[in-house]
Amino acid sequence: MEITALDLLLVFLPALGGGIIQTTTGFGFGLFVMMFYPLFLPVTEASALSSTMSLLLALTLTIRLRRHLRLKELLFPLGVDLAFGLASAAAAAYIDLSMLKAVLGIFLVLMALYLIFLSGRFAVRPNKKSAFVCCALGGLSSGFFGIGGPPILPYFLAAYGNEKLTYIVSLQLVFAVTGMSNTVVRIVNGIYTLRVLLLAIPGIAAMFIGQAIGLKIVDKINARQLKKIVYVVLGLSGILTFATSI
DSSP: OOHHHHHHHHHHHHHHHHHHHHHHHHOOHHHHHHGGGGGSSSSHHHHHHHHHHHHHHHHHHHHHTGGOOHHHHHHHHHHHHHHHHHHHHHHHGSSSHHHHHHHHHHHHHHHHHEEEEEEETTEEEEEEEHHHHHHHHHHHHHHHHHHOHHHHHHHHHHHHSHHHEEEEEEEHHHHHHHHHHHHHHHHHOEEEEEOHHHHEEEEHHHHHHHHHHHHHHHSSSHHHHHHHHHHHHHHHHHHHHHHTOO
């Protein structure tokens, strides 16, 4: 269970970048760090490490920005996301996900292109139908691939895109609730080890530094600039998801 200074640095740097990205755009921590952690850690350890920090990031951001929450409005989309996430997590063991991950990557790229070029013509409306479709897709994506954020973005951008802090904290609450359920599953399955917990220490420190930097960035940009950043990160996440599946 030897942990070197290089291991600590390789955990720290991606967590710093992921903290900045998710705090600024509302999502992306897990996508970013999982580009790097599996390069030097077993996939199960990398996933557990990423999930631990993602959960803490979402929880702390929810607490810090809680004044901007509209909790009653979030109960329906949160319930849909959680239900589909748990169902797909249970089904994942029986399904070949290799081809589905490539499809997800293409879907995310198309979603980014839609948001950039067509959202003004064919806008997603902030109603229960849109919430159900987007959050069901988000739950399925989370349960199958551990990537739940991108599919729910069109609904949350439509509902809260002009109120940047409400948009960010709403996403964090969804991630926090689904993250807690995933953590319980990992604990039951014995995935958390002493090595994972020790590696999490520098990652958590980096994540909080990234969160502080991200909040300063959010403070300096307007809602329109925030949307543009979200579109770019979403497109990149789709490309990366597709690339890692082939």
